[in-house]
Amino acid sequence: MSAAKNISQVDEGLKSELQKSGIFVTTLEGLYNWGRRSSIWPLQFGLACCAIEMIATACARYDIDRFGAGLFRPSPRQADLMIVSGTVTKKMTPQVVRLYNQMPEPKYVITMGACSISGGPFKDGYNVLKGIDRYIPVDVHLPGCPPRPEALLHGLMKLQEKIDSQQIEKMEWYQKGLKREFPVPEFGPNGLNPPYNPDVFQPQQHREITVG
Amino acid sequence: MKTPTEIKQDIETKFPGTQLTLEGSSLVIPKEQWSEIAKFLKNTPEYSFDFLSSVTGVDYKEYLEVVYHLYSMEKKEGPLTIKVRTDCEQSLVPSVTPIWRSAEFQEREAYDLVGIHFTGHPDLRRILMWEGFQHHPLRKDYVQDEQDRPVEQF
Amino acid sequence: MDYTLKETPTLETQMLEVSLGPQHPSTHGVFRMDVILDGETIVKLKPVMGYLHRNHEKLAENMTSYLASMPYTDRLDYICSMTNNFAYALAVEKLANLEVPERAQYIRIIMAELTRLVNHTLLIGFLLNDLGAFFTPVLYAFREREKILDLFEDVAGSRMMCNYFRFGGLKIDVTSDFIPRVRQIINKYPKFLDEFEKLLSENEILMARCQNVGVLPKELAISAGVTGPMLRASGVPYDIRKVDGYSIYNRFKFRVPIGEKGDVYDRYYMRLLEMRESIKILDQAIREIPDGEYISKVGAAGARAPRTFKPPKGDAYGRIEAPKGELGFYLVSDGTTKPYRYHVRSSSFINLTILEDMCLGHKIADAIVILGSIDIVLGEVDR
Numbered sequence: 001m002s003a004a005k006n007i008s009q010v011d012e013g014l015k016s017e018l019q020k021s022g023i024f025v026t027t028l029e030g031l032y033n034w035g036r037r038s039s040i041w042p043l044q045f046g047l048a049c050c051a052i053e054m055i056a057t058a059c060a061r062y063d064i065d066r067f068g069a070g071l072f073r074p075s076p077r078q079a080d081l082m083i084v085s086g087t088v089t090k091k092m093t094p095q096v097v098r099l100y101n102q103m104p105e106p107k108y109v110i111t112m113g114a115c116s117i118s119g120g121p122f123k124d125g126y127n128v129l130k131g132i133d134r135y136i137p138v139d140v141h142l143p144g145c146p147p148r149p150e151a152l153l154h155g156l157m158k159l160q161e162k163i164d165s166q167q168i169e170k171m172e173w174y175q176k177g178l179k180r181e182f183p184v185p186e187f188g189p190n191g192l193n194p195p196y197n198p199d200v201f202q203p204q205q206h207r208e209i210t211v212g
Numbered sequence: 213m214k215t216p217t218e219i220k221q222d223i224e225t226k227f228p229g230t231q232l233t234l235e236g237s238s239l240v241i242p243k244e245q246w247s248e249i250a251k252f253l254k255n256t257p258e259y260s261f262d263f264l265s266s267v268t269g270v271d272y273k274e275y276l277e278v279v280y281h282l283y284s285m286e287k288k289e290g291p292l293t294i295k296v297r298t299d300c301e302q303s304l305v306p307s308v309t310p311i312w313r314s315a316e317f318q319e320r321e322a323y324d325l326v327g328i329h330f331t332g333h334p335d336l337r338r339i340l341m342w343e344g345f346q347h348h349p350l351r352k353d354y355v356q357d358e359q360d361r362p363v364e365q366f
Numbered sequence: 367m368d369y370t371l372k373e374t375p376t377l378e379t380q381m382l383e384v385s386l387g388p389q390h391p392s393t394h395g396v397f398r399m400d401v402i403l404d405g406e407t408i409v410k411l412k413p414v415m416g417y418l419h420r421n422h423e424k425l426a427e428n429m430t431s432y433l434a435s436m437p438y439t440d441r442l443d444y445i446c447s448m449t450n451n452f453a454y455a456l457a458v459e460k461l462a463n464l465e466v467p468e469r470a471q472y473i474r475i476i477m478a479e480l481t482r483l484v485n486h487t488l489l490i491g492f493l494l495n496d497l498g499a500f501f502t503p504v505l506y507a508f509r510e511r512e513k514i515l516d517l518f519e520d521v522a523g524s525r526m527m528c529n530y531f532r533f534g535g536l537k538i539d540v541t542s543d544f545i546p547r548v549r550q551i552i553n554k555y556p557k558f559l560d561e562f563e564k565l566l567s568e569n570e571i572l573m574a575r576c577q578n579v580g581v582l583p584k585e586l587a588i589s590a591g592v593t594g595p596m597l598r599a600s601g602v603p604y605d606i607r608k609v610d611g612y613s614i615y616n617r618f619k620f621r622v623p624i625g626e627k628g629d630v631y632d633r634y635y636m637r638l639l640e641m642r643e644s645i646k647i648l649d650q651a652i653r654e655i656p657d658g659e660y661i662s663k664v665g666a667a668g669a670r671a672p673r674t675f676k677p678p679k680g681d682a683y684g685r686i687e688a689p690k691g692e693l694g695f696y697l698v699s700d701g702t703t704k705p706y707r708y709h710v711r712s713s714s715f716i717n718l719t720i721l722e723d724m725c726l727g728h729k730i731a732d733a734i735v736i737l738g739s740i741d742i743v744l745g746e747v748d749r
Binding site for chain 2: 415718
């Protein structure tokens, strides 16, 4: 999707005239999106090894604070971004979905690392969920095992571009009377129940490949 | 440290009538006498095996086995490997948690993943999988729910 | 144990059940504790784990070869990946009777001691994070860690998940500027440790909150199978590097610090002293390292074609002194290319047995500090 910049509908010549007198012109949407993308507060939610790289990103060498995202909140009620870093197991999935439901809109999800995208190296395990995008919608996928801190910053910049291109009238979370809640899966005798959420995820259809 | 052969002879003299076998360097002890032999190994001063390092449950297809590795912290000796066998359906093995406290979580794990029941354990319930899970995953005949591809394929 | 509420003439109180749930800022990962409180005092505590159970043991039985599980051992204790590889390589070498050349042994020990430095520095950072010094000690700790991780990246290709050890040696020899860089690190490290000590060890808040909290008596520690710095802080002189003398540790001169009381302060101080001993070992190792092969012939053949590596039938248990305690691998081989049973004895899992005993009678804020001092990593607890 193309990233929209803070464009205003005003003529360029008039803009530069006004700037000389100290008046800056922009659209309401541009200002609103600029405020939102420059202060994304992540939820402190590290599951496994990728969490250590996330903490390293927040430390002195790779400093995520210069992007405005340095304030990790412990409570989901105060966070806008959930960085799912690490393997999501079937035992942990109901808690992840519950946490996602508790975050207020607008909210975003970055899946960091191969394990939360699709199960990763542990894909054949009996307790491993093959990707958290079976239950909640994901905005940015970030491959790597673990992704370097620079890769996490790149993912954050991509998310910022996505936020820039969102428009207030068309976004569903800004409509009246919206109540969006994703169903929480339950523990079954040999797996989770339901195995995936049909509104969010469709499994790949396996095709038989014949030769000749 | 005494060799496993000498330990075997000592146990056979102290508990007459037990049938021990020696496989490699590990002792195979029948499960009925395991509790008393464990107390003997811990309390006699010339052995003083006071540190139970590891408890593992293994599924050989005809029988289930529990493998213990014992060390002595006081004398800085070890290891002594002990194997206790039981059958597959009604697998009951006496628990050594009253003797060595470190067996508490490890026996719960062997129960959860392999399905061996330990009699005398203070709190035997699942530790790694959730409570409603109905199978024992580390057995060789366990089939996963909803696999993308059969596991032996690669 | 029966517990009766305190009798107060005017107030009627009840016990409160709280779940310090899997998502919590101070449990080190996804770990849950169910506590029953009387006011703020803990009456009962049950740990619940399994939220990161990634089926490592079952996967290893189905992998194509023994070598294919080596990258998975990196992810067990994800802060110290080199020592996990070391333990696995040692267990397989015991099973298959492989020899390791001299130079490889020295490099293995250098990597293990560097990992010990990383782990103990991070632990002190996170322990202080739990005490309430919000993020500053973590920043200091990560600054030092980054320097060591640069070294790992140059040698093994990756910062954290190194996958560097092979059966019979190492994957590749170290670069030519490796030894001068290690020397640079160990020249500056004592100064950093002095800085830490000046800021932390005599600090009033640390001493008031950590002394006499979470005392672990000696007999309980031995019976509960506790190993590592936690055991030594309770006064038991047991260090697997000295007892087993695996690899070539018996050539190095170093001391093993022993504590007295076994409270949280002793455990914290134990790690500071152990870091100084690690620097001594590194110093000796860099001076004595010989030239030579970095992998034996049999090992190189096995690394080139992993599916031909078939150890003889039997079982083996190999253990090392990992930074957190005793890490052991129990392998059963049936003569084929895959292990029949593969079990990991991890120290974090077993050290949690006495969490309840140490926390009873303390306040709930102390429970967080005690958990931090046990030094758990959830990848090892749940495997």
